Amino acid sequence: MKVLSDTTVKRIKEEILPRYPEVTSAILPSLWEVQRELGWVSADAVKDIAEVLNVPAELVFDTLSFYTMFQKRPVGKFHIQVCTNVSCDLLGAMGVVEAFKKQLGVEVGETTQDGMFSLSTVECLGACGEAVVVQINDEYYTGVTPEKVAEILETLKRSA
Amino acid sequence: MKGEWVIFPGIPKKDRKSLNEYLAAGGYEAARKVLTQMGSQDVIEEVKKSGLRGRGGAGFPAGVKWGFVPRDVEGPRYLCCNADEGEPGTFKDREILLHVPHQLIEGMIIASYAIGANKAFVYVRGEFHKEAASLQRAIDEAKEKGFLGENLFGSDFSLDIVVHMGAGAYVCGEETALINSIEGRRGWPRLRPPFPAVKGLYGRPTIVNNVETLASVPFIISRGADEFRKYGTEKSAGTKLFAVSGWVKKPGVYERELGIPLKELLEDVCGGSRDGRPFYFVIPGGISAPPLTADELDVTMDYEALAEKGTMLGSGAVMVFPEGTCPVRVALRAIKFYEHESCGQCTPCREGSGWVARMLEDVEKGQLVGEDLELLADVAQNIFGKTVCPLGDSVALVTLGFLKKFREEFEKHLDAGRCPYAE
Known part of the structure; x- marks a missing residue:
């Protein structure tokens, strides 16, 4: 193994693989497992997964490349993802994006120099009744306004 | 109001999340009834009789779909629950996953029994961590109690449910793309036929149903198809979870009967306009449904009435x-x-969505001339019907819908050389 920990390898073999009738189905959950451990999925991680599952690395890479939630390069400790689809757009998502940009000093798609925050815009997060919706790592923040951005960032910094 | 929280009372009350709470409300009695008293064909007939239609978007009769699974084929079959909930504007299935996960599990037990599946998957969109955890907790509880696993309710029927997380791809809400995604591949829709009911997951007979569809099944079994039919219209039977967002005072998820007048839903249920400003247009069924203008809002919320208005x-x-x-x-x-979510498999959608987006960008900036609107319509029209899945059709329908309903607004942009709405 190049980058996968023994715990992850064990989890893939003992928890993920037995759930599925065919081995290829374990590719997505294994990619999730690796991202959870390392924060992103590197080429070495792809090779490791292929080795554990005994499938071609090309197949793992093909799958990885298709799905937007898998990070193909390192992201910040907190990945801020602002929904800009129509319902959020109507209720001011672009103002929220601007507020994050200004306070973090980064453009969309960038990470702060200290590696703490990455900022992205994303498509519908499926919580339109509580627009504007922002996903930060696994958590949903709802009813976000530009005024609330500073407080959200403060709370995140304190929890870091 | 008619049909108000009839099938999903646990969502507003938030009192049936755990197994004990769900059991106290009569939970798993429908599954018990099916496994101890009914044949699989009886179950399919009852669901057919109810008129329950797919709640994910397509509206195909659920019982009819189940009936497509060949009965004489040896070997495994699969049930897949579609919890991808990716259609922008939609946020109803997460309420089921969060507040009544056992109701979904019970529906899945019944559906699996009906089609003869011993293994089922729930495909949950990758962003729904909390929702997936809620469902997994419920699955673990059900397993512990013997409601999942071997010999359910003393029968010889077994069922195992696996939660499978997506990873950010709208197209995976299309059933054959979802199947590919469970197989661990890129979520490319498959050509049909063969239909999944004949050849789906791992090449085996497979049924894919939406969360709300499956979670409606226990009610139909325990209370009967006739009781279900007391709500809704002849062809759009039952109730529906409406997810209302945008410029209303009380956005949210509301269960009401199908056929509720749209105006009643917006004014009485959702409290009307946020600030008194009149409504300009409404998208009635997720972003892929063409818009209804202010003078088209006298419509009922059912499959037929909305289709008549050219939307869905x-x-x-x-x-x-x-x-x-x-x-x-x-x-x-x-x-x-759509441009972002096009999977890239079909050229008309992959290229066309980008062309249409760039032309619309130019319209917004007022940088096209009048004749270009014909070209825009032509490009959009040429995507329609030429792709493996309906994503390409949506690009065409949405573009043509907006262009038809708001032609004057498009022209105003071109005349002004800028967006007249920009401050």
């Missing part, structure tokens, strides 16, 4: 826009979504 009920996701909203901006935002 879809997933029941209602998005409301007030006067002062630029329709070109909304159309552009919608098409950019």
Whole structure:
């Protein structure tokens, strides 16, 4: 193994693989497992997964490349993802994006120099009744306004 | 109001999340009844009789779909529950996953029994961590109690449910793309036929149903198809979870009977306009449903009435826009979504969505000339019907819908050389 920990390898073999009738189905959950451990999925991680599952690395890479939630390069400790689809757009998502940009000093798609925050815009997060919706790592923040951005960032910094 | 929280009372009350709470409300009695007293064909007939139609968007009769699974084929069959909930404007299935997960599990037990599946998957969109955890907790509880696993309710039927997380791909809400995604591949839709009911997951007979569809099944079994039919219309039977967002005072998820007048839903249920500004247009069934203008809002929320108006009920996701909203901006935002989500398999969709998006961008900036609107319509029209899945059709329908309903607004942009709505 190049980058996968023994715990992850064990989890893939003992928890993920037995759930599925065919081995290829374990590719997505294994990619999730690796991202959870390392924060992103590197080429070495792809090779490791292929080795554990005994499938071609090309197949793992093909799958990885298709799905937007898998990070193909390192992201910040907190990945801020602002929904800009129509319902959020109507209720001011672009103002929220601007507020994050200004306070973090980064453009969309960038990470702060200290590696703490990455900022992205994303498509519908499926919580339109509580627009504007922002996903930060696994958590949903709802009813976000530009005024609330500073407080959200403060709370995140304190929890870091 | 008729049909108010009839099938999903646990959502507003938030009192049936755990197994004990669900059991106290009569939970798993429908599954017990099916496994101890009914044949699989009886179950299919009852669901057919109820008129329950797919709640994910397509509206195909659920019982009929189940009936497509060949009965004489040896070997495994699969049930897949579609919890991808990706259609912009839709946020109803997460309420089921969060507040009544056992109701979904019970529906899955019944559906699996009906089609003869001993293994089922729930495909949950990758962003739904909390929702997936809620469902997994419920699955673990059900397993512990013997409601999942071997010999359910003393029968010889076994069922195992696996939660499978997506990872950010709208197209995986299309059933054959979802199947590919469970197989661990890129979520490319498959050509049909063969239909999944004959050859689906791992090449085996497979049924894919939406969360709300499956979670409606226990009610149909325990209370009967006739009781279900007391709500809704002849062809759009039962109730529906409507997810209302945008410019209303009380956005949210509401269960009401199908056929509820749209105006009643917006005014009485959702409290009307946020600030009194009149509604300008409404998207009645998720972003892929063409818009209804202010003078088209006298419509009932059922499959037939909305189809007559050239749009659709879809997933029941209602998005409301007030006067002062630029329709070109909304159309552009919608098409950019499709451009981002096009899986790239079919050229008309892959290339066409980008062309349409760039032309709409130019419309918004007022940088096209009048004749170009014909070209825009032509490009959009040429995507329609030429792709493996309906994503490409949506690009065409949304573009043509906005262009037809708001032609004057498009022209105003071109005349002004800029967006007249921009400050």
